[in-house]
Each structure stands twice: as structure tokens, then as C-alpha cells.
Amino acid sequence: MKNIGLTVLFGLFFSFGMNAQVTESEAESLMLADYSAEDLSTMESDDPVGYAKLLYYYMNSWYVVEGDTPSTEYLNDKILITRFESQRHATDEVEITISAEGAKLVLKSQAAVDAKCAEIESEH
Secondary structure, three states, X not given: OHHHHHHHHHXXXXXXXXXXXXXXXXXXXXXXXXXXXXXXXXXHHHOHHHHHHHHHHHHHOEEEEOOOOOOOHHHOXXXXXXXXXXXXXXXXOEEEEOOOOOOEEEEOOHHHHHHHHHXXXXXX
């Protein structure tokens, strides 16, 4: 069931242009691939800063650049952001080809992610 939802979700991302970003609602759906709804609800109420950071991670620590021929066929269980985390670089963005058509998942640098998390902390 989650794989079907993720496939539909990422299909929507590719229909919005060259650099696909996700909405908060879509990010929350992605979070359900790694966390239970109960865990997320508890985190949102008990640790709002941690929840905001997690939401940023799933929403904006990466983006997709379409290839020559946009396609959603390869999306089944392919883009779970945590699967690619080990490839994130400390100071540079990393491009990971995710389709034969040349679509790329781009991971923002760890430095950029850390800077945004620090900004989130300072806002709360």
C-alpha cells in the first residue's frame, strides 16, 4: 500500500517542472515510510523542533531534476530519501541518477541541511 502511495506521490512531483519539490502534506506521507503515524503525532506534540527538522529533511533536503523524457515507471520503491542518506556529501550536492531517462535525485549538502536545522532551532 505504501509503495503505491509513494508512486502516485512522486508521479505528482514530476508533473510540476524541472526541479520537483514536495509539499508539507507530501512530505508527511513520505515520513510514514519510516515512522508510524503515532510516532509522528507524538513527536509533533512533544518535540516540535525535532518534528520541524524532520519535516524539513523530508521536504527540502533533496529535490528531483527530470531527465530527457519524464517518466514515473521507475518510481516504485525507489525514492525513499533515507535509502540515499549514506551518499549525502558534507559540503557538495550529490546527484543520483534514478531513471534510464536521466532523472536525478539531488541531495543537498550536509552543511546546507545542518544550517537549515540550526535556523529552525533558532526560530523556535
